[in-house]
Amino acid sequence: MKNFFKERLIAYFIDGLIIDFLLSPFIFLLMNQKISGLIYLFVFVLIFVSYFFISENFFSKTIGKKIMNLQVENVNYKNIFKRSFARLIPLEPLSYFINDGKFWHETLSGTSVTKKL
Numbered sequence: 572m573k574n575f576f577k578e579r580l581i582a583y584f585i586d587g588l589i590i591d592f593l594l595s596p597f598i599f600l601l602m603n604q605k606i607s608g609l610i611y612l613f614v615f616v617l618i619f620v621s622y623f624f625i626s627e628n629f630f631s632k633t634i635g636k637k638i639m640n641l642q643v644e645n646v647n648y649k650n651i652f653k654r655s656f657a658r659l660i661p662l663e664p665l666s667y668f669i670n671d672g673k674f675w676h677e678t679l680s681g682t683s684v685t686k687k688l
Contacts, residue, residue: 575641575686576667582635586622589634593618616659624655640687654680 591598597614600606626633628651632642643651657663657676666675677683 575639575684576672578639578641578686579684582633582639582641585635585638586633590619590622593622620655620659623658624651627651627654636684641684642687643682644685645682650680650682654682 594615597606597611601608601611623633626636627643627646628648630637631644631646636642643654654676657679660666660675663675666678667673670678673683
């Protein structure tokens with residue numbers, strides 16, 4: 572099984588830009604001290620998890636994965652729920668290098684990412 576690390580990294584960067592765009596009003600409020608850091612953290616987790624959950628549960632891919640021709644396999648509500656929350660594990664992005672080319676969010680959820688031809 573090929574892991575498509577470069578494509579996945581680019582897809583994650585694209586998704587990060589989209590999440591940053593969705594968070595931008597809250598970043599502005601935080602910078603102007605209109606909301607606390609704790610509220611911002613809650614909003615960040617809500618938007619981060621919701622973006623991945625909705626995209627992967629209903630479309631088997633995020634916008635970044637669509638651009639890079641990738642999709643999530645073994646999609647069902649329960650697996651994508653686990654996958655979305657597992658991304659919040661500290662140092663989770665590094666798990667790719669210590670887990671034989673699979674991220675913890677894949678291992679814990681029983682999902683994988685494939686390249687569409």
